[in-house]
Amino acid sequence: MTHPARDLLQTTTAALAPDPRSNPLVPRIADGTAPRRTLAALALEQTRVIPADRRAFQHLADRSARTDPEAAAFFTTLAQGEALAGERLAVFARACGVDEAREASYEPLPGCQAYPAYVAWLALNASPADVVLALTANFSAWGGYCATIATALRERYGFTDEACAFFDFFAEPSPDLDVLATAAVQAALDAGRLDEKRAHEYGRLLQTYEAMFWSTLGDLPSEGRGELRDQPQATRTRQ
Incomplete structure (x- = not known):
């Protein structure tokens, strides 16, 4: 038996799958060649992304509460997830050597903040409803990146499980979220309020800004503004 919403989510995700070459940083993290100062910059950028996305998702939930309850449930769950992720992010940042003073003085990079904008x-x-479809396609790639990073942080950089929890959270499959996304897309299809062309446009731009995030971090110079120097080798695995 076919399921229109599930089929649409799968085909859209496949159509918007990013070119592996669009992310130069995750392969370097995977093989341990990315410097720790770049990991610190990743943590610092995410301290801006996570709360911004949480507020955006909550706004979408509020907008759709009366007219599109299925979408509202999806966005409410996303907002709650971002709040939980934010709690885990602080531990990752500290493991990278980021203290509160460094976090407060950090100047975010435009290429990294284009996505949350x-x-x-x-x-x-x-x-x-269009955003549900676009975001679900985008999350597939993000989850894969997080799974790779979580493994590399343990095996290549000596991070503890607690320090990897931020990436574990996003890498873990979420069947409940998949059910909510399917319900929201199906309700929109049934009501005739889903614009597949527009949703695809949104998804394409999300993937482009996602690629910009990673390429910006990957292009950071050896030393300079907006990043931390590497810690001495003796302290790399001390959490």
């Missing part, structure tokens, strides 16, 4: 634009301007 666009998510905020979607929260204000896009049809919630």
Whole structure:
């Protein structure tokens, strides 16, 4: 038996799958050649991304609460997830050598913050059902990146399980979220309020900004503004 919403989610995710070459950083983390200062920059950028996305998802939930309860449930769950992820992020940042003073003085990189800026634009301007479809396609790639990073942090950098929990959280499959996304897309299809072309456009831009995030971090110079120097080898695995 076919399921229109599930089929649409699968085909959209496949169509928007990123070119592996669009992410130069994760392979370097995977083989342990990315410097710890780049991991620190990743943590610092995420300290801006996570709360911004949480507020954007909550706004989408509020917008759709009356007219699109299935989408509202999806976005509420996303907002709750971002809050939980934020709690885990602080431990990763500290493991990278980021203290509160460094976090407060950090200047975020435009190429990394384009993604949450666009998510905020979607929260204000896009049809919630279209955003459900676009985000679900994007999350597939993000989850894979997080799984690779979580493994590498343990095996290549000596991070503890607690320090890897941020990436473990996103790498873990979420059947409940998949069910919510399917229900939201199906409700939109049934009501005739899903614009597949527009949703694909949103998804393509999300993937482009996601690639920009990783390439910006991957292009960081050996030393310079917006990053930390590597710690001495003797302290690399001390958490």
